[in-house]
Amino acid sequence: xxxxxxxxxxxxxxxxxxxxxxxxxxxxxxxxxxxxxxxxxxxxxxxxxxxxxxxxxxxxxxxxxxxxxxxxxxxxxxxxxxxxxxxxxxxxxxxxxxxxxxxxxxxxxxxxxxxxxxxxxxxxxxxxxxxxxxxxxxxxxxxxxxxxxxxxxxxxxxxxxxxxxxxxxxxxxxx
Numbered sequence: 001x002x003x004x005x006x007x008x009x010x011x012x013x014x015x016x017x018x019x020x021x022x023x024x025x026x027x028x029x030x031x032x033x034x035x036x037x038x039x040x041x042x043x044x045x046x047x048x049x050x051x052x053x054x055x056x057x058x059x060x061x062x063x064x065x066x067x068x069x070x071x072x073x074x075x076x077x078x079x080x081x082x083x084x085x086x087x088x089x090x091x092x093x094x095x096x097x098x099x100x101x102x103x104x105x106x107x108x109x110x111x112x113x114x115x116x117x118x119x120x121x122x123x124x125x126x127x128x129x130x131x132x133x134x135x136x137x138x139x140x141x142x143x144x145x146x147x148x149x150x151x152x153x154x155x156x157x158x159x160x161x162x163x164x165x166x167x168x169x170x171x172x173x174x175x
Contacts, residue, residue, distance in 0.1 A: 018079045021089030031077035036060045047087035058143030061116035068123040087115035098160045107156030109147035
C-alpha cells in the first residue's frame with residue numbers, strides 16, 4: 001500500500017479545517033489531540049484554563065458552534081469544519097458586556113474559573129437573552145468556582161442581562 005493511502009495513526013498530524021474566533025484556519029495537529037492542548041500549547045491561547053482534565057470543572061470551556069464544551073474532552077478531529085470561540089474571541093472587539101459585568105459585580109476572585117464562566121454565560125445569553133434563575137443555574141452547572149460562593153457571579157449574569165436588554169431597546173428605538 002502506498003504511504004499516502006495508509007490510514008493516519010492517532011499521533012500523526014493532519015490538517016483540520018475550522019474557524020477559530022472568526023478566522024478560518026487549518027490545525028496541523030494529531031486528530032486525537034485534545035482541543036485544550038491545541039489551544040494552549042500549539043496556539044499559545046492561554047485564556048482557556050487547564051484544571052481537572054476530566055470535564056468536571058469548566059475552566060477549559062469554549063464554544064463549538066455556539067455550544068459550550070469542555071475542551072479537555074474534545075478531540076481536535078471533532079472540530080473539523082466547526083466554529084470555535086475561546087475567551088480571547090469573546091473580547092476580540094473590546095471588552096464584552098458579560099466581562100464588564102463580571103468585573104463590576106465581583107464575579108471572580110482568583111479568576112481561574114472566570115473564562116469558562118464567561119463562555120457559559122455568553123452561550124446562554126446568545127441563545128436565551130432573558131433566562132430564568134433556574135436556566136442560569138443550569139447553564140453554569142458545568143462550571144465550578146472554588147472561591148466566590150457564586151453571589152458575584154449571579155449578580156454579574158443579571159447585570160449582563162440588563163445591559164443587553166437596554167442595548168436591544170436602544171437599538172430598536174434608534175433603528
